[in-house]
Amino acid sequence: MICPNCGTDSDKNVNFCVGCGGPLLVSGQRNAEETQTNQAKPGESSGLIGYSERINDPAFASYQRQTTAWSFIFAGILTVVVIIGFFIYGETSPEMDNPQALFIGVGIGGMFLTIALLSVLSRRMVKQWDGVVIDKKIENKTRRNKDSDGQYYAVRYKLYTVVFKTDRGKILEKGVEDDDTVFNYFEIGDQVRQHKGLGTLEKYDKSRDSIIFCNACSTLNDINDDKCHRCSCPLLK
Known part of the structure; x- marks a missing residue:
């Protein structure tokens, strides 16, 4: 039996090292420790217990930046479409003239931008x-x-x-x-x-x-x- 302290090979029937006098693990104790170690490894390797360190991955920060950018891009596109649409409507429709139609388009477009801003702020306020x-x-x-x-x-x-x-x-x-x-x-x-x-x-x-x-x-x-x-x-x- 090899001593874990000094490495001396002692007889398997003794409980203490013949070299340094330290205690030796008997077979049952050694098997029990190995079993506990093997049981602990699956949980550690799978990472399914505990909060993940992957939260520090740069992909999350990148996703948040892209989400913010796309929110404003989408709102901006809608704003431009609405303003142009109401301007054309004011120029061609007998029911409403510009600048009244244009003002309505600007108001609706501003609403889209405000919604996008509030959405971004609400996500950033999550602690x-x-x-x-x-x-x-x-x-x-x-x-x-x-x-x-x-x-x-x-x-x-x-x-x-x-x-x-x-x-x-x-x-x-x-x-x-x-x-x-x-x-x-x-x-x-x-x-x-x-x-x-x-x-x-x-x-x-x-x-x-x-x-x-x-x-x-x-x-x-x-x-x-x-x-x-x-x-x-x-x-x-």
């Missing part, structure tokens, strides 16, 4: 927090909608809500209508983390999951995938 799932609720609800004739009608739907308590004691609810995917993804007692500027929560323990949500674009992915099939950002696992 990081840790929390835990404390409740799940399924509610049957009804709302009133108006049809093209101005008549109201009732719409029935199910609201699936997951309730979180943050590390600062704040209660947050995330609800989805007529879709229980997110509802079933979380269990009461799950530890979660909201990453700054992102929309989807990361679970601490993902070892029993078969699916995973992209924390950048919220797209559903297979747990075995490394990157989101939609935005190519790393999956946090």
Whole structure:
């Protein structure tokens, strides 16, 4: 038996090294330690337990910049189209003249730009927090909608809500209508983390999951995938 301290080869029947006098591991102890080591490795190698270090990947910052840019580009295109459309309408229609039609187009275009700005600001205001799932609720609800004739009608739907308590004691609810995917993804007692500027929560323990949500674009992915099939950002696992 080889001594782990000095390397001296001692007889397998002795419990102490003949060279340095240190204790030797008997066969049962050695096997037990090897078993514990082997059991620990799968969890560490798979990365399915614990918050992922992949959040530091530059792809997330790049995605946020691109999302911001595309929000303003899309809003800008709509603004230009609306302004030009109303200007042409004012020049050709007998019902409205310029500059009245042009002013309306500018107002609607400004509304598009304002919506884009508020959307970007709302994403940037999302701060990081840790929390835990404390409740799940399924509610049957009804709302009133108006049809093209101005008549109201009732719409029935199910609201699936997951309730979180943050590390600062704040209660947050995330609800989805007529879709229980997110509802079933979380269990009461799950530890979660909201990453700054992102929309989807990361679970601490993902070892029993078969699916995973992209924390950048919220797209559903297979747990075995490394990157989101939609935005190519790393999956946090």
